[in-house]
Amino acid sequence: MSTERLLREARRMLHDGGLSGSFLVRDLHTGDELGIDPDTELPAASLVKVPLALATLERIRRGELDGSALLEVAPGRITTPGPTGISRFRHPVRIAVDDLLYLSTSVSDGVAADALFELTPPTRVAGILRELGIRGITVRHTMRDLTDTPAERLGSADVHLAHALAIDAGTSGRGHRVPQLDITRANTGTARAFVDLLQALWTPSPVHPGVAARVRALMADNLLRHRLAPDFGSDASTWSSKTGTLLNLRHEAGVVEHADGQVFAVAVLTESRVPASHQPGAEALMAQVARMLRDRLRQM
Numbered sequence: 001m002s003t004e005r006l007l008r009e010a011r012r013m014l015h016d017g018g019l020s021g022s023f024l025v026r027d028l029h030t031g032d033e034l035g036i037d038p039d040t041e042l043p044a045a046s047l048v049k050v051p052l053a054l055a056t057l058e059r060i061r062r063g064e065l066d067g068s069a070l071l072e073v074a075p076g077r078i079t080t081p082g083p084t085g086i087s088r089f090r091h092p093v094r095i096a097v098d099d100l101l102y103l104s105t106s107v108s109d110g111v112a113a114d115a116l117f118e119l120t121p122p123t124r125v126a127g128i129l130r131e132l133g134i135r136g137i138t139v140r141h142t143m144r145d146l147t148d149t150p151a152e153r154l155g156s157a158d159v160h161l162a163h164a165l166a167i168d169a170g171t172s173g174r175g176h177r178v179p180q181l182d183i184t185r186a187n188t189g190t191a192r193a194f195v196d197l198l199q200a201l202w203t204p205s206p207v208h209p210g211v212a213a214r215v216r217a218l219m220a221d222n223l224l225r226h227r228l229a230p231d232f233g234s235d236a237s238t239w240s241s242k243t244g245t246l247l248n249l250r251h252e253a254g255v256v257e258h259a260d261g262q263v264f265a266v267a268v269l270t271e272s273r274v275p276a277s278h279q280p281g282a283e284a285l286m287a288q289v290a291r292m293l294r295d296r297l298r299q300m
Helices: 003-016 045-062 097-106 110-119 122-131 156-168 191-202 209-220 280-299
Strands: 019-027 033-036 070-073 093-096 237-246 249-258 263-272
Touching: 003 019, 003 033, 003 280, 019 191, 019 280, 033 191, 033 280, 045 097, 045 110, 045 122, 045 191, 045 209, 045 237, 045 249, 070 110, 093 097, 097 110, 097 209, 191 209, 191 249, 191 263, 209 237, 209 249, 249 280, 263 280
Parallel strands: none
Antiparallel strands: 019 033, 019 263, 070 093, 237 249, 249 263
16 A cells, blocks of 8 residues: 555544544654644643653753652642542642652643642743744643633533534634633644654753653653553553543654664644544544554555
């Protein structure tokens, strides 16, 4: 099958599965890449926690923050809901900045991320990205702002209505009645921008080697492995990644390192036309298409 035919088939599969989005796979040794609409901008959801980790670690390296400093995170002070980590705690905790990095990045704990955003606000995160030459990722708001959507205001029996609104209330210019889905107001990025970020973390770049190594380790420890990991993780490869989920958005960006030395950065940002919270078929389809692109690159 030619590359053009493979891309047509991948687009057909995505359309039939109710998905669209921004895909890119890049060989980090050769620079060869293959994608589907890699420059389509989408809200970043929890993918923003990777730039947050990078900015926090860079400030620790500069001596502006102390990774061992203990912060008190009290229920009610940071109100970001979420299914993991401190989000589920009932009592105040004192926790080190370094451990908040683990919870935010590897466990995708929104409360931990907001504690880090209190130290390094979104505008500062965005500024550090620019200083390091990383373009195309916009950081505008915290996780608390991200999660104040119609889904949190409706009961579980009506959550499909929030997804229907997410699907139907957008504009042709990618504006949206839900602020977190409006690319002029949300944290945003493209598959290409996140692959560029991954390349800066996995290959020599203005990012300090020690900072890059720590972010890579946090992504290798990612506990959420239901999306792309089944197609990229194996005994002969290592998959390091970060997921992002918001209403009808399902994302993942990561790097697969093969035992034969090949290394590929993969970024998949998708939006679904199906008004449902749980879509295991969409998760599997994302991974299938991303692997098709990776497999073709390995053959080139």
